[in-house]
Amino acid sequence: MAVTAQSCPAPALTPTGTADNDPRLSRIFAAYTVSATFWLLFATAIGLLLAFKFGAPDFWAAKYLTFGRLRPIHTNGTFYGFASIALVGAAYYVTARSCGTRLYSTKLAWIGLWLFNIAAVAGTIALELGYNWGDLEYREWPWLIRLVFLAALLVTAWNLIATVARRTSEDIYLSNWYIVAGVLWTIVIATVGVLPWYQHGLGQVAISGYYMHNAVGMWFTPLALGLFYYAIPKVLNRPIYSYALGVLAFWTNLLFYPLLGGHHFLFSPLPWWLQTTAIVFSVAMLVPVWAGSANFLLTMRGRYHGRIESYPLAFLFVGVICYLVGSTQGTVEAFRSLQAIWHFTSFTVGHSHLTMYGFVAFAAWGAVYALLPLATGKNPGRLGMAVHFWLALVGVSIYVIALSIGGTMQGLDWVHKVPFIQSVVDMQPYYLWRGVGGILMFLSHIVFAWNVWRMTAGKPGDAASPIMDPSAGKEIVGKEVVA
Amino acid sequence: MKPMLAIFGGALAIYIVIVLLIAVGPAIDLSRTPAGPGVEPLTQLQAEGREVFAGNGCGYCHTQQVRPLPEDQVFGRPSAPGDFAYQTPELLGSERTGPDLTNVGNTKPSDVWQYIHLYDPRAVVPQSIMPNFKFLFRVVDKAPPGETAVPVPAQFAPAHGVVIPTQKAKALVAYLLSLKQTPIPGYSMNGGMGGMTSAAPSSAPAASAPATSAAAGGYSYDATKGQALFTANCSACHQTTGEGIPGAFPPLKGNAAVDNDDPALHIHTVLHGAHGVTIGGVKYTSVMPPFAGQLSDADIADIVNYERSSWGNHAKHVTPADVAAVRASGK
Numbered sequence: 143m144a145v146t147a148q149s150c151p152a153p154a155l156t157p158t159g160t161a162d163n164d165p166r167l168s169r170i171f172a173a174y175t176v177s178a179t180f181w182l183l184f185a186t187a188i189g190l191l192l193a194f195k196f197g198a199p200d201f202w203a204a205k206y207l208t209f210g211r212l213r214p215i216h217t218n219g220t221f222y223g224f225a226s227i228a229l230v231g232a233a234y235y236v237t238a239r240s241c242g243t244r245l246y247s248t249k250l251a252w253i254g255l256w257l258f259n260i261a262a263v264a265g266t267i268a269l270e271l272g273y274n275w276g277d278l279e280y281r282e283w284p285w286l287i288r289l290v291f292l293a294a295l296l297v298t299a300w301n302l303i304a305t306v307a308r309r310t311s312e313d314i315y316l317s318n319w320y321i322v323a324g325v326l327w328t329i330v331i332a333t334v335g336v337l338p339w340y341q342h343g344l345g346q347v348a349i350s351g352y353y354m355h356n357a358v359g360m361w362f363t364p365l366a367l368g369l370f371y372y373a374i375p376k377v378l379n380r381p382i383y384s385y386a387l388g389v390l391a392f393w394t395n396l397l398f399y400p401l402l403g404g405h406h407f408l409f410s411p412l413p414w415w416l417q418t419t420a421i422v423f424s425v426a427m428l429v430p431v432w433a434g435s436a437n438f439l440l441t442m443r444g445r446y447h448g449r450i451e452s453y454p455l456a457f458l459f460v461g462v463i464c465y466l467v468g469s470t471q472g473t474v475e476a477f478r479s480l481q482a483i484w485h486f487t488s489f490t491v492g493h494s495h496l497t498m499y500g501f502v503a504f505a506a507w508g509a510v511y512a513l514l515p516l517a518t519g520k521n522p523g524r525l526g527m528a529v530h531f532w533l534a535l536v537g538v539s540i541y542v543i544a545l546s547i548g549g550t551m552q553g554l555d556w557v558h559k560v561p562f563i564q565s566v567v568d569m570q571p572y573y574l575w576r577g578v579g580g581i582l583m584f585l586s587h588i589v590f591a592w593n594v595w596r597m598t599a600g601k602p603g604d605a606a607s608p609i610m611d612p613s614a615g616k617e618i619v620g621k622e623v624v625a
Numbered sequence: 626m627k628p629m630l631a632i633f634g635g636a637l638a639i640y641i642v643i644v645l646l647i648a649v650g651p652a653i654d655l656s657r658t659p660a661g662p663g664v665e666p667l668t669q670l671q672a673e674g675r676e677v678f679a680g681n682g683c684g685y686c687h688t689q690q691v692r693p694l695p696e697d698q699v700f701g702r703p704s705a706p707g708d709f710a711y712q713t714p715e716l717l718g719s720e721r722t723g724p725d726l727t728n729v730g731n732t733k734p735s736d737v738w739q740y741i742h743l744y745d746p747r748a749v750v751p752q753s754i755m756p757n758f759k760f761l762f763r764v765v766d767k768a769p770p771g772e773t774a775v776p777v778p779a780q781f782a783p784a785h786g787v788v789i790p791t792q793k794a795k796a797l798v799a800y801l802l803s804l805k806q807t808p809i810p811g812y813s814m815n816g817g818m819g820g821m822t823s824a825a826p827s828s829a830p831a832a833s834a835p836a837t838s839a840a841a842g843g844y845s846y847d848a849t850k851g852q853a854l855f856t857a858n859c860s861a862c863h864q865t866t867g868e869g870i871p872g873a874f875p876p877l878k879g880n881a882a883v884d885n886d887d888p889a890l891h892i893h894t895v896l897h898g899a900h901g902v903t904i905g906g907v908k909y910t911s912v913m914p915p916f917a918g919q920l921s922d923a924d925i926a927d928i929v930n931y932e933r934s935s936w937g938n939h940a941k942h943v944t945p946a947d948v949a950a951v952r953a954s955g956k
Contacts, residue, residue, distance in 0.1 A: 195756065196754055197754075199746070199753070199754045199755060199756045199757070200747075200756065200757055203756040203757050203758075203759065203760075204760055205760040208681055208682070208756055208758070208760070209682065209685075209686075209756050210681045210682020210683055210684075210685055210686075210756075211680075211681060211682055213682050213685050214682060214685075272680035272681060273680065274679050274680050274682060275676075275679060275714050276679050276684070276713075276714020276715060276716060277679050277682055277683070277684030277685060277714075277716060277718070278714060278715070279719060303629070303633065306629060307629060312628075313628065314628050314629065314632060319632055319636075322632075322633050323632070323633060323636040323637070326633060326636065326637045326640075327636070327637070327640050330637070330640055330641060330644055334644060334648060334649060339653075339656075340649055340652040340653040340656050341652060341656065341713070342656040342713045343655070343656060343658055343709040343710050343711065343712050343713055343715065344655040344656070344658050344706055344709045344715070345651075345652040345653065345654070345655040345656030345657075345658075346652070346656075346713060346714065346715045347655070347709065347715045347717055348648060348651045348652040348655050349648055349649075349652050350715060350717075351648075352644070352647065352648035353648075354719075356644075360640070392636075396636055396639055396640060397639070397643070400640060400643045400644060400647060400648075401643065401647050403647070403648070404647075406719060407690075407717065409692035409693060409694060410690050410692070410704070410717060411690070411703075411704050411705055411706040411708070411709065412655070413651065413655070416647075416651055419647070482692075482694055482696075486688060486718075486719065486720055486721035487720075487721070488720075488722075490719065490720070491720070556696040556721075557695075557696050559695070559696060559699070560853060561853055561856040561857035562699070562724045562857065563750060563752050563753070563856065564856075566722070566723070566752060566753070566754055567752050569722075
């Protein structure tokens, strides 16, 4: 394992930008991160309130605070407010640096940030006022507001593509494949989701199945993976293990992922072939997921000890593990026999938090901790990162484990045909533990906000540079060799 | 420029082709699914109620799709493609924190129950974790002409005045009561379902047939099963105490039809439901649904026997054969 050079078959581009550090790019990265942090705090505060309501349904049950209005505010706020803005901000930095050039247009990036925020604010207000046409998951905002989000995507795509076009190298680094393609795919998703002509009755069900999974897997996944491909080698100060594996994962993700949306409607009146296709490709997804995860883990090989030395790497590591575990779990959930137990239960809520939080949010945080200090020249405090990491990790673990066990019990209650209300009663302790996990998660976000403050406008902290000393790694490799 | 076109252009083009094949194409086709027998579009009031339903996010906890699985039998027959012809927006849902509502208009046909339940779910289902929707109601000193006050049980009612539904509550209840499955004789869905289909309910009379024949053999009253069936089917109105809700749903405790050695009226009511009956000098306007179509003779015998031997009632037990006899004598 001490031999590293031969194990990189592809002409691995070390992602080190050659352009001077661009203060305008740093300001954009910082502004996107700060904006995303506000959305994180807001949307997860709502999430915590929702978790509380499972135990106290009459608490704040007034019109504007009723569960069913706040729930889509939480999901859309975390998706399109927090995750989207955080990932795009980091993506701008990664694209410009890995292409060794300046961002094509600072102005377009600012316009994009405004559009993302206008859409998220207007969407939140609309849902609060009860303008939710059909509880269609992750596209609850009125169509006009979703067009504003689409405009933000178009501006982002334009800016990213023009930046890649100005690159100084012949090759396009893998991160940009995922990032640019992810934005282009999402433009298609947003367009398909908003056009009305083929969305009547069951036709709309087919689009819902497609939309709710593609909005996750063709938007958040490729952007987060694009950040992994840059941030992990950067932090470790070594090239990605295999360029070819990354390319394989890219094309297989493209071919398999779009086809699995129907697994949200197994046993529904959707055509049988559509459901079976979705199951087949849910299994096929193991190829890109394992190829991608293996690539990241092999890049970290011999440096696992470094996770404890470096919190940016620790965040990225948890992100990779949750990508692997969460996606594999998704494949298993798509089997009819298991779906018969888990579908409609809280198990699926656990799954969505394992993936959207354990994978996507940890990837975004890892990228911010790894790259924002390089952009702004300000490090956060080491303690601050540690507290954020452990609160978030313990919190989401409690959350996911509680809902996975509870959801299974709920499903088995139904299979055993006990009166329905019994499944509600049986879930109570698990709802409580979900809330406990949620409190830890929310507290970690406050610490994250403090860390972001120190990396941007505030007084820098005492953490070392996110880029690890390569010699430290060699020592460990040496020890392993001796052992 | 060349690698950019190959990677980004290629990835976009392939994606668009896949999306047209897997999503847009099938959606165009499925949008033309004809309505099933007896499936009607919503009235204006019901459509208004659907907006209240979606706008307040009811669909996040309540599905509207019955799967061809044994565990879904309690919610009705498996959903058929034709059921959704007029369902735009679709409200199939992805979570069942609360029960499925596909057929709630048939299983909870009483608007009074729906109003009390929306005003305070715990007034009728003590363990419920559904939020109250008091903001859909007004509290006034006296019901204005043409309005009927909701008979909220005293301990859940406001200290002063009476509860009146707003227009939005009326629309929502009209929508909920419109959610009724229409029968499709001999229907079972998705032929390729393998082992799962065999467990799917085909039609109610077939389901009750084996139970009836089994009844000819030995029947012994199963108190646990009786209680479970009572909880699932009856307690929402008659309450676990058997005392009902004063003015809304009659008590079974000490009820002349229940605590009576002649079971005919008791069995008949469970089989065929009731409407506008007077019990103990009180006239009840709410509708009780019929259970003849969903429950076997043995199940009904268990429920009836549970009611006849609980809350101080001491009436003679019945057998599935008694239920079959009343069933055979018709409405």
